[in-house]
Amino acid sequence: MSTLSVRQVRFRYLTLYALRWLPSGLLIPVGILLMQERGLTLSEIGLVATAQGLIVLALELPTGGLADALGRKPVLATAWVVCLLSLGLFAVAQSFWLFFLAWALQGVYRALDSGPLESWYVDATLAADPQAEYERGLGHAGTVIGLAIGAGALLSGGLVALGPVGPVSALTLPILVAIVLQAVSVVALLALLRETRTARGPAALRASVAEAPRMVGQAVGLLRRNRVLLALVAVELFWGFGMVTFESLLPVRLAEVAGGADRAAALLGPAGSAAWLANAAGAALTPFLLRRLGAAPAAALMRILQGATVVGMGLLAGPVGVLIAYLACYTVHGASNPLHMGLLHRQVDGPYRTSVLSLNSMMGQPAGALGMVVLTALADRTSVSLAMLVGAVVLALGAPLYLPAWRAARAAGRMPQADPVQPPAAGTADPATRPGPTESAADPASGVPGVAPAPGVPVRSA
Numbered sequence: 514m515s516t517l518s519v520r521q522v523r524f525r526y527l528t529l530y531a532l533r534w535l536p537s538g539l540l541i542p543v544g545i546l547l548m549q550e551r552g553l554t555l556s557e558i559g560l561v562a563t564a565q566g567l568i569v570l571a572l573e574l575p576t577g578g579l580a581d582a583l584g585r586k587p588v589l590a591t592a593w594v595v596c597l598l599s600l601g602l603f604a605v606a607q608s609f610w611l612f613f614l615a616w617a618l619q620g621v622y623r624a625l626d627s628g629p630l631e632s633w634y635v636d637a638t639l640a641a642d643p644q645a646e647y648e649r650g651l652g653h654a655g656t657v658i659g660l661a662i663g664a665g666a667l668l669s670g671g672l673v674a675l676g677p678v679g680p681v682s683a684l685t686l687p688i689l690v691a692i693v694l695q696a697v698s699v700v701a702l703l704a705l706l707r708e709t710r711t712a713r714g715p716a717a718l719r720a721s722v723a724e725a726p727r728m729v730g731q732a733v734g735l736l737r738r739n740r741v742l743l744a745l746v747a748v749e750l751f752w753g754f755g756m757v758t759f760e761s762l763l764p765v766r767l768a769e770v771a772g773g774a775d776r777a778a779a780l781l782g783p784a785g786s787a788a789w790l791a792n793a794a795g796a797a798l799t800p801f802l803l804r805r806l807g808a809a810p811a812a813a814l815m816r817i818l819q820g821a822t823v824v825g826m827g828l829l830a831g832p833v834g835v836l837i838a839y840l841a842c843y844t845v846h847g848a849s850n851p852l853h854m855g856l857l858h859r860q861v862d863g864p865y866r867t868s869v870l871s872l873n874s875m876m877g878q879p880a881g882a883l884g885m886v887v888l889t890a891l892a893d894r895t896s897v898s899l900a901m902l903v904g905a906v907v908l909a910l911g912a913p914l915y916l917p918a919w920r921a922a923r924a925a926g927r928m929p930q931a932d933p934v935q936p937p938a939a940g941t942a943d944p945a946t947r948p949g950p951t952e953s954a955a956d957p958a959s960g961v962p963g964v965a966p967a968p969g970v971p972v973r974s975a
Contacts, residue, residue, distance in 0.1 A: 517707060519641045523650040525705045526634040530654050531661040532698040536691035538665020542781035543673065545764050546774045547684040551607055559889030561612045566882020568620025570875060585629035586708045592625030593702055597695045604688045623878060628870030633706065655851050659793030663786040670782005684778060735869060742860040744917040746873050748853065753880030755908025757888050758823045758901045759842050766897045771832045784836050788843040795847025802848060809919035812852040813912040819845040820909030827901030856918050
């Protein structure tokens with residue numbers, strides 16, 4: 514890992530990041546619609562999705578600690594292979610329980626995948642040059658994810674527009690292509706991600722598994738000592754619940770106003786591509802938001818604005834109005850993720866970085882599963898529009914949880930900057946809660962301080 518230059522580390526990170534999200538772009542427009550095509554109701558789809566959230570809840574922290582203890586590469590490789598198996602099962606599933614199993618495998622994948630690649634990039638960059646500004650590469654990743662998912666969504670819409678190929682339905686074609694791309698991603702990961710580990714073999718594996726609970730315990734301990742970190746992680750409860758509206762309900766809403774599932778899927782291809790370009794544009798607005806508002810106030814404002822765009826998706830009539838609100842939602846989403854993750858990164862040091870990212874994701878995934886159950890059931894019993902309005906309100910309710918970070922930033926501006934919170938050394942008392950650094954901790958031109966595109970972008974579809 515240390516033999517790579519900063520430029521090489523950044524190139525490999527962004528390449529793997531693009532390959533990681535490209536299959537997701539293919540799935541987003543068709544995942545929910547395909548399950549409907551194969552006979553599942555919205556309520557059943559909501560129950561199926563709980564499998565992912567429950568698995569993530571059970572495994573997120575242990576797998577995050579395992580990645581910190583064992584190494585990022587083996588955990589990531591396992592995750593991406595599990596994703597490949599999940600996609601294969603999703604392509605052939607015809608029943609509730611097969612779809613449930615496919616989503617459960619997605620939960621294993623999400624738990625293993627949450628954080629290691631990002632943590633590898635930050636630590637590899639600092640190993641190459643301790644003074645390097647890793648924020649620049651993390652900011653670039655916000656653009657890469659938009660382009661990758663946008664390209665995947667555009668390809669997905671094109672495949673659906675081609676219509677069925679023999680016995681393969683139009684909605685199944687994007688999933689088959691995603692399987693091929695996921696296989697390519699696994700090969701690229703094994704070739705590009707270089708990690709130096711001093712211990713190998715069965716003994717090292719046993720030692721790493723034994724070490725993982727301690728890493729998890731130390732990461733959880735950070736929440737007790739750091740109110741800022743606790744509040745930031747709690748934002749995911751509201752964010753995860755509300756994201757169901759534009760991840761899962763938007764295709765159904767568009768099918769209502771466009772006149773059918775195939776028509777909606779064809780529209781969502783180019784619209785999804787445009788949305789992720791808008792997401793990238795939103796990420797590019799982050800330096801402006803930082804200069805004018807600061808990280809925490811800007812993040813709170815984005816939560817409120819994103820709720821407003823979901824209201825638009827639920828109330829505007831016709832596909833044009835719904836899609837305009839959809840594009841606005843993703844523009845705000847692009848600015849929200851780097852702000853939130855930048856605040857999060859500055860609260861933790863390297864050895865526990867993946868575990869804390871896992872804590873953040875752990876909150877969002879079960880909240881998303883709960884949102885799927887509640888909002889899809891509400892949509893079945895009332896209307897999709899009402900379900901989206903409820904989700905919009907919940908999403909916006911996370912805004913006040915950025916207040917502790919805002920207060921900490923103001924306090925940090927009046928005193929010397931504190932180091933990121935670390936677990937206390939053995940035999941010492943817990944340190945007092947430390948404020949996070951000010952927004953000027955990194956070069957503003959890099960985007961945001963400690964920017965990292967969040968795993969919690971709209972990719973919870975199987």
